[in-house]
Amino acid sequence: MSAGFSPASLRRLRSWATGLMTDECRIVSHGRPVTDPHTGKATSPETVRYEGRCKVQTSGGLAAENTEGGIVQALGAVTPVWSLYLHLPYGTTGLSPGDVAEITATTDPNLKGRKFRLLNMQSEKTHATACRWNVKEVGNSNEQ
Numbered sequence: 324m325s326a327g328f329s330p331a332s333l334r335r336l337r338s339w340a341t342g343l344m345t346d347e348c349r350i351v352s353h354g355r356p357v358t359d360p361h362t363g364k365a366t367s368p369e370t371v372r373y374e375g376r377c378k379v380q381t382s383g384g385l386a387a388e389n390t391e392g393g394i395v396q397a398l399g400a401v402t403p404v405w406s407l408y409l410h411l412p413y414g415t416t417g418l419s420p421g422d423v424a425e426i427t428a429t430t431d432p433n434l435k436g437r438k439f440r441l442l443n444m445q446s447e448k449t450h451a452t453a454c455r456w457n458v459k460e461v462g463n464s465n466e467q
Contacts, residue, residue, distance in 0.1 A: 333450060337413045340452035344376040344410060347428035350418060350441070372417050378410040379426065379434055380455075409439055411454040418444075418454075423461060438462055 354368040383406040409424055422441045426434045439458035446455040 328450070333452075336452045340410070341376060341412045344378040344412065344453075345430060346377050346379060346426055346434065347375065348377040348409070348424045348426050349374045350422050350424040352419060352422045372419075372422055373411065373415060376412055377424070377426070379437075379439070380408040380410055381405045382408070407439065407458045407460065408445070409441070409456045409458045411456070413451060413453055415454040418456070424458065
């Protein structure tokens with residue numbers, strides 16, 4: 324470690340970062356769809372990959388042109404583009420892109436029950452204090 328930055332300091336910073344994770348979530352992965360031969364109904368088996376503390380974080384707010392078409396694009400409107408992140412305790416492993424996190428407990432009533440698809444991990448750095456994932460909300464588009 325570099326001068327002035329001890330392993331004990333990093334452990335303390337990781338503990339503080341985890342202390343900010345006041346929400347709870349459940350992260351599942353979905354297996355291949357299985358069709359019931361009697362009902363014809365397809366289901367995707369779920370495997371719980373993580374349950375515990377987390378924090379939803381946004382950043383950005385940069386203006387970007389709307390490229391989805393329709394009247395908004397025709398008027399040349401600009402919409403804010405926010406990046407969404409899900410922070411988990413340092414050392415959380417076993418997650419994969421495509422897994423879905425559901426916020427199960429939070430002090431913010433606007434977050435409870437919201438679901439986020441894990442896109443890619445973005446905490447590959449030497450002195451990481453949390454496991455951070457880029458996420459996309461599930462349910463606010465055609466995505467399931």
